[in-house]
Amino acid sequence: QLQLQESGPGLVKPSETLSLTCTVSGDSISSSTYYWGWIRQAPGKGLEWIGGIYYSGSAYYNPSLKSRVTISVDTSRNQFSLRLTSVTAADTAVYYCARRGQIGFLDSWGQGTLVIVSS
C-alpha cells in the first residue's frame, strides 16, 4: 500500500530556508508513470500547488514561488525534497506531498506537516 510521509523542522525563522523531505513507501519513486508533488495549505485557507518532479529530475514550479523553490529527487532513498528560501510568515502552512497519477490527478497524499515561520 502506497504511503507518503513528510518530515522536517516544524519551525523556521524568517529569511531562512524551509527544507522538507517526502519518503515514499509501497511504490518506487522511479516509476515513469508518476509525478511527485508538493502542495501547501495556509491556516484556514485553500490548497496551493508548489511544484512537482519526475524521477528523472525534471521539476516544474508554481510561477508565484518559482524564484524561491527547489524540488529534488533521491531515487536511492525513494524520497523527494522541497527547499523554499527566504521564508516569511506568509509561508506558514501545512505542507503536503502527493503522487500524481498518469491521468493527472493527485491520487495519494501524505498526512501533511505544519511548518511555522517565526522568530
Next chain:
Amino acid sequence: QPVLTQSSSASASLGSSVTLTCTLSSGHSTYIIAWLQQQPGEAPRHLMKLEGRGSYTKGSGTPDRFSGSSSGADRYLTISNLQSEDEADYYCETWDSYTQVFGTGTRVTVL
C-alpha cells in the same frame, strides 16, 4: 491555465442530498477534474475523477452515495443520504502538463 470556481459553503440536513458545483474558466470547459474531500484536521483525499461528458470514476474507498455529473463548464458532486462524516471541505482539482490547479473549496455543513 484553467481557473476553478466554487461556492464557499453549502449545507443540508442529515439524510438529505447536497450538490456542489465547480465551474471551469472560459476556454477550459472540456477539462477533466477530480473531486477531493478534506475532513477536519486531515489531509485531502481523492474522491473521483469526473469527465466533461459526465462519466466519473470513483477512488477506492469512496462511498456509493457520492456521484458526479457535468454540464458544459460545470462539474458537480452530489452527496446523497448525507452523513455526519460528510461534513468537510470539498475541492475540485484540474491540471495541465505539469501543474495542478485547485478550486477555492466548498465547506459542507450537515444540519
